[in-house]
Amino acid sequence: MIKTVKLNILIPLQYEKSDYSKTTEPNLQLSKEQINSLKDSRLYDSSEWFHYCFRNKPLEANYQMINSPLLNDDNYCISRIEMDSVVRSLTGLHKNENTKYILKGKKDIEFRIGKLRILFTKSSFAFLHIEVYASELPEKDTLLFLNMFGQINNSQPRIEYRRKISKDEEETVKINFKDIILTLINLQSYVPLYLYRNRITPYFQICLVGTCEQDKKLMFFDSVQSLSKRASMREINTSHIYIGKEPYISRFTGDRTFCLYGDIDSCGEDNIDFITDIKNGLTKSATENYTSIYAFLIALHLIATKNDIYDNDTEYLISAPTRLSDEDNIREFYDKCIYENCWKLKEEISDVRTKIQIIGLDSIRQFVKRWEGAPKENSNIYFGKSPFLFISYAHTDKDIVYPIIERLQKKGVRIWYDTRLRPGDEWPEEIGWNIIDCALFIVMLSDAAVLSIHVREELNMANSRHKNLFGVKVEPLKDIKLSPGMELQLSISQMIDDALSEDQMVDSIFSIITTKYPELIEK
Incomplete structure (x- = not known):
C-alpha cells in the first residue's frame, strides 16, 4: 500500500x-x-x-x-x-x-x-x-x-x-x-x-x-x-x-x-x-x-x-557545475544515477566538447552573432511597406480556409499565410516577422485550430504585440469550445461567430476590413 x-x-x-x-x-x-x-x-x-x-x-x-x-x-x-x-x-x-x-x-x-x-x-x-x-x-x-x-x-x-x-x-x-x-x-x-x-x-x-x-x-x-x-x-x-x-x-x-x-x-x-x-x-x-x-x-x-550544436546554449552546457549541492545524498545520487549511469550526462557533455574541438567554439559564436545582428524590421518580400492581413489557421482546415483567402484576395485584400513560405525560409522566423509586421491578425477558429500548438503560439505573439485581431469561427458555433487560454485572449476582441455560409463569411470579413482597415486593400 x-x-x-x-x-x-x-x-x-x-x-x-x-x-x-x-x-x-x-x-x-x-x-x-x-x-x-x-x-x-x-x-x-x-x-x-x-x-x-x-x-x-x-x-x-x-x-x-x-x-x-x-x-x-x-x-x-x-x-x-x-x-x-x-x-x-x-x-x-x-x-x-x-x-x-x-x-x-x-x-x-x-x-x-x-x-x-x-x-x-x-x-x-x-x-x-x-x-x-x-x-x-x-x-x-x-x-x-x-x-x-x-x-x-x-x-x-x-x-x-x-x-x-x-x-x-x-x-x-x-x-x-x-x-x-x-x-x-x-x-x-x-x-x-x-x-x-x-x-x-x-x-x-x-x-x-x-x-x-x-x-x-x-x-x-x-x-x-x-x-x-x-x-x-x-x-x-x-x-x-x-x-x-x-x-x-x-x-x-x-x-x-x-x-x-x-x-x-x-x-x-x-x-x-x-x-x-x-x-x-x-x-x-x-x-x-x-x-x-x-x-x-x-x-x-x-x-x-x-x-544542432550551433546554439548559444552550448557554453552554458560545457561550463555547467556538476556539484549542485553539498548534501551527500543529493550529490552522490545525481553523480551515480544521472551523470554516470542511466542518462550518462557526463558522456553527453563530453561528446559536445569533442565536437567543439573539431569545429571550434568560434563557429558557434559566429552563428549566434548572425542572429544578434538581425534587422529590427522585416523587409517583407511580399508587400514591401504596404499594410497586410495575417491569417492564422489549422492546416487541416485548408479546404475551408483557402477558398475564403482566395476570394478576399480577389477583392484586393493583401493577405499573408504560411503556404507562401519559400524553400530555405526558417519557418519560425518567417512566421514571427510577419506577425510583427501585420496590420491585422485574424485567427480562423475550429476544433482543429483550438487544439493546434502553432495557432496558439501565433495568437499568443499577436496578443503580446498588441495586434488588431479578431476571430472567425469556420465551424458552427455549437461545435467549437474554446480552451480557457484562447477564450481569455479573445475575450476583448471582435468575433464572427454566427453559422455562416462561405459567401456570408467572406462578406462579413470584407465588411470589417473596408470599415476599419481600408489600408489593407489595394487601390
Whole structure:
C-alpha cells in the first residue's frame, strides 16, 4: 500500500533568456483599484499583470541547497515563480489547493492539485511545474495514477471536480489536463513562453511513501520509471538506484523519471514523521530541492541532445557545475544515477566538447552573432511597406480556409499565410516577422485550430504585440469550445461567430476590413 504519492510534473518550455531578469523582479503590491483595472484591461504583456498572476518565490537556502550554484551563481541561478489562486481560477481549477479532483479512467482516482510554478533556468529553458498527489492507493492503483499522467494529449488525463455555484447548488466541472497546461503557458506575454519542440513532453519527479513487498520492489520501481507508456529503454537495475545514508529511502532514475521512495516498514519510529508528513520532511525535500536540481539537469540534457550544436546554449552546457549541492545524498545520487549511469550526462557533455574541438567554439559564436545582428524590421518580400492581413489557421482546415483567402484576395485584400513560405525560409522566423509586421491578425477558429500548438503560439505573439485581431469561427458555433487560454485572449476582441455560409463569411470579413482597415486593400 502506498500511503502518499506526490507527482511533480515538469513540462519543458523555452523563452528568451534576456527576459530572465523580469522573473526576479520584486513582487508588486497592487491596490484594489489597480487589480480591478488589470481584470478589465487584460494587458497580458505588462509587468503588473505578470505580478498579479505570479509571484517570485526564491528557492530556499536550506541545508540541502546551501552553497548550490542554483542559488548563488550568476550564470546558473534558478528563478522560481509561483502562481496564485488567481491563475487557478483562470485555468478552470478551483482556487483552493485542498479541493478534491477525480482522475477519470478505467478506475476513477481521487487526487489533489498542489502548487503551480515555473522554474526559469538561465539557459533558454524553463519548466512548468505542476504538483499532483493522492493518498492510500494500492500499488496497482498507484501505477495507474502515474501512467495516466504519462502522456498528456487531447483526450487524457481528464479530471472533474464539484464547484459550488450557490448556497444550495453545485456543478460538475470537467477539464482536460492539456488545456490547463496551455492556458498556463499563454496566460501572460510579459515573459513569452513556448513549448519545447511544440510538444508537451512531461518529465516526472515522484515521491512515494508507503510499503512495498521486498521481493517485488525492483519490479515496482521498473514499472514506475517506465512512465511514458512505452517499454523502458533499460530495465531498472542497481546502477539506476541509490540508497544513501538512510537505508529506508531509495532513489532511482528512468529515461524521463526520477523517484524517491520512503519505506514506512523499515524507517523506525524516530523517522516516521519525516517520512509521512507531506507538508515537510521527505516529500517537501523532493519537491523543493530535488525537483529544482532535476529541472536544471533536464535543461543540460536537452541542450546536449540537440541535433544542432550551433546554439548559444552550448557554453552554458560545457561550463555547467556538476556539484549542485553539498548534501551527500543529493550529490552522490545525481553523480551515480544521472551523470554516470542511466542518462550518462557526463558522456553527453563530453561528446559536445569533442565536437567543439573539431569545429571550434568560434563557429558557434559566429552563428549566434548572425542572429544578434538581425534587422529590427522585416523587409517583407511580399508587400514591401504596404499594410497586410495575417491569417492564422489549422492546416487541416485548408479546404475551408483557402477558398475564403482566395476570394478576399480577389477583392484586393493583401493577405499573408504560411503556404507562401519559400524553400530555405526558417519557418519560425518567417512566421514571427510577419506577425510583427501585420496590420491585422485574424485567427480562423475550429476544433482543429483550438487544439493546434502553432495557432496558439501565433495568437499568443499577436496578443503580446498588441495586434488588431479578431476571430472567425469556420465551424458552427455549437461545435467549437474554446480552451480557457484562447477564450481569455479573445475575450476583448471582435468575433464572427454566427453559422455562416462561405459567401456570408467572406462578406462579413470584407465588411470589417473596408470599415476599419481600408489600408489593407489595394487601390
